[in-house]
Amino acid sequence: MILRKSPAEMEAMAKAGKIAAEVHEIIREALDPGMSTLDIDRIAEEQIRKRGAVPSFKGYRGFTGSVCTSVNAEIVHGIPSADVVLAAGDLIKLDTGAYIDGYHSDTAVTWVVGGDEAASEEARALVRRTREALWAGICEAHVGNRVTDISAAVEARALPHSYGVVQEYVGHGVGRSLHEDPQVPNYGRPGRGPKLVPGLVLAVEPMFNLGTAETEVLDDDWTVVTADGRLSAHWEHTVAITADGPRVLTARSDEPEWPLADPARVPGRAPVDAREAG
Numbered sequence: 001m002i003l004r005k006s007p008a009e010m011e012a013m014a015k016a017g018k019i020a021a022e023v024h025e026i027i028r029e030a031l032d033p034g035m036s037t038l039d040i041d042r043i044a045e046e047q048i049r050k051r052g053a054v055p056s057f058k059g060y061r062g063f064t065g066s067v068c069t070s071v072n073a074e075i076v077h078g079i080p081s082a083d084v085v086l087a088a089g090d091l092i093k094l095d096t097g098a099y100i101d102g103y104h105s106d107t108a109v110t111w112v113v114g115g116d117e118a119a120s121e122e123a124r125a126l127v128r129r130t131r132e133a134l135w136a137g138i139c140e141a142h143v144g145n146r147v148t149d150i151s152a153a154v155e156a157r158a159l160p161h162s163y164g165v166v167q168e169y170v171g172h173g174v175g176r177s178l179h180e181d182p183q184v185p186n187y188g189r190p191g192r193g194p195k196l197v198p199g200l201v202l203a204v205e206p207m208f209n210l211g212t213a214e215t216e217v218l219d220d221d222w223t224v225v226t227a228d229g230r231l232s233a234h235w236e237h238t239v240a241i242t243a244d245g246p247r248v249l250t251a252r253s254d255e256p257e258w259p260l261a262d263p264a265r266v267p268g269r270a271p272v273d274a275r276e277a278g
């Protein structure tokens with residue numbers, strides 16, 4: 001069942017979204033080689049609670065962290081651990097959410113530990129293009145479209161580079177529950193699935209792999225990895241469908257909350273050919 005949010009509910013979700021966005025920005029500042037993923041989790045939990053919210057992920061189906069920390073070939077759902085110490089050049093995927101006033105948010109980033117220069121050109125391109133795919137999908141999240149218009153726009157950014165587009169894990173509705181209907185796949189033909197109507201709130205979350213799209217789950221029953229051990233990137237925003245276009249509830253300070261009204265700030269909006277020609 002797809003639940004539509006009232007304008008008042010939407011504002012509550014915007015509050016939850018802003019908190020999760022701020023947490024990502026704080027962690028990005030703190031991120032350094034030598035930190036463990038448990039160190040990151042402690043920052044996330046402290047910052048979420050400091051803002052009067054509860055970590056959406058902590059205790060979810062028994063998950064122990066406030067943020068999923070997935071490194072390199074880990075795609076999603078990595079468990080924070082003191083034993084996982086980050087090195088320069090690692091790709092760390094951080095997925096978190098805040099629950100406040102009855103509503104959740106859900107947002108993920110992929111940062112390069114030690115700064116972008118620390119990663120290979122191939123890794124950086126994967127990260128950048130996955131982020132641009134997220135925004136291409138978000139720009140399709142408007143009234144008049146259907147769910148798979150988002151999916152097709154995301155997938156179109158992977159195809160020219162032969163990236164593996166993860167299929168087993170997909171975007172979803174967000175609201176009083178962390179995962180609501182409908183599912184939002186990162187692949188498929190456009191023009192299908194539920195119509196996008198005002199009040200719908202969706203988590204759009206492409207996961208692109210350098211190699212195969214196939215995934216495996218580790219023995220901890222949580223961590224999802226690429227089957228071939230190659231790198232993966234993941235970006236996610238919680239997006240509200242409104243009469244005025246998509247509103248990115250988890251936009252960080254360097255991103256547009258209203259991308260259709262602020263297209264110059266949309267990552268990857270410039271034609272790919274023009275940017276990559278140089």
Ligand code: MG
Nearest residue numbers: 106203205236
């Ligand atoms: Mg999600």
